[in-house]
Amino acid sequence: MSSFDFEFSSRRGIITGTMHELAVTESVLNIVCHHARRAEAKRIMSIHLVIGELSSIVDDSVQFCFDYLSQGTVACGAELVFERLAVRLRCAACGHKWQPGTADWTCPDCGLARAHIIAGREFYVDSIEVE
Amino acid sequence: MSPSRIPVVERIMGANKQLATQNRQTLDAHGVHCVNFMASPGAGKTSLILRTAESLDGRRVLGVIEGDVASTVDAEKVRDAGLPVVQINTGGGCHLDAAMVHRALSELPLDAFDLLFVENVGNLICPVAFDLGEHTRVAISSVPEGDDKPHKYPAIFTSVDALVLNKIDLLPYIPFDVTEFCRLVRGLNPRIRIFEVSCVTSEGLDEWVEWLIERTAKA
Numbered sequence: 001m002s003s004f005d006f007e008f009s010s011r012r013g014i015i016t017g018t019m020h021e022l023a024v025t026e027s028v029l030n031i032v033c034h035h036a037r038r039a040e041a042k043r044i045m046s047i048h049l050v051i052g053e054l055s056s057i058v059d060d061s062v063q064f065c066f067d068y069l070s071q072g073t074v075a076c077g078a079e080l081v082f083e084r085l086a087v088r089l090r091c092a093a094c095g096h097k098w099q100p101g102t103a104d105w106t107c108p109d110c111g112l113a114r115a116h117i118i119a120g121r122e123f124y125v126d127s128i129e130v131e
Numbered sequence: 132m133s134p135s136r137i138p139v140v141e142r143i144m145g146a147n148k149q150l151a152t153q154n155r156q157t158l159d160a161h162g163v164h165c166v167n168f169m170a171s172p173g174a175g176k177t178s179l180i181l182r183t184a185e186s187l188d189g190r191r192v193l194g195v196i197e198g199d200v201a202s203t204v205d206a207e208k209v210r211d212a213g214l215p216v217v218q219i220n221t222g223g224g225c226h227l228d229a230a231m232v233h234r235a236l237s238e239l240p241l242d243a244f245d246l247l248f249v250e251n252v253g254n255l256i257c258p259v260a261f262d263l264g265e266h267t268r269v270a271i272s273s274v275p276e277g278d279d280k281p282h283k284y285p286a287i288f289t290s291v292d293a294l295v296l297n298k299i300d301l302l303p304y305i306p307f308d309v310t311e312f313c314r315l316v317r318g319l320n321p322r323i324r325i326f327e328v329s330c331v332t333s334e335g336l337d338e339w340v341e342w343l344i345e346r347t348a349k350a
Binding site: 020030032054092103110128131 | 145153258281317319
């Protein structure tokens, strides 16, 4: 098929990664430090995150990770504030909008399975409070 | 100085997304269609990859990226089947990200392939959030896992192009309501294609492989 083989790739070393919470926390830290620097802030007091129900599982462990990673940065001591958004759907067949209570996403109005996700995938840093 | 609020509105996965877009451009430039396989541990990701490679029977030239927390067990199986493979060990990490795939791509002779399969780390949650630069996302569920997965992990079903329900040869022995399972999955994702297969008896494999070939047909 090709002259390429597995030995060749493993000689270059194994590619390694990080834990999920760590990856998310690093990303949040990069984003907020960048914005704080631009605003010439001395300190970030709080970080407001918007997290849809369908996006990554993010819980208190992120604060723990954040406290560790942010040492020595402008974000050290900042409190993470989570705003969680529920899933909202719109039926592409009849236009009905609703918030599902279960994994049954068939439209409660017309009974068809044509749900379009209008909210619940959010995963972003909304704002920071600085001084 | 009193505190002031600065609007940020920046996606947390933005950096990953950017790198994923680069990966997709690299793949496109080499004419390679990339498929990201996501499933629980033991659902049959490696088996499906190997059986699909067999069924493709030379109609597409395939490379594989194997993602695992540790070990090269799966990569060795894939290599033994004669497929070019790069192993990514996440070292405890629960998912692949675009940066890992970016490095793996640089180790593969992309010009030699039409198709690249990425076997993600066995997990129904974390991999969903990380775009790798793939063109097609596939989830695999298997009969022994039970039919409650759409209730427990709805997000993965909303994010994929196709779902392979594997190990259907075990349906006579395990309570699994296929009709209700498929109804829920289609409710979560009206555009999803569902394939019921058995990697042991080969049932349903042809339909899945034909879909894949059609999807990767070059314009």
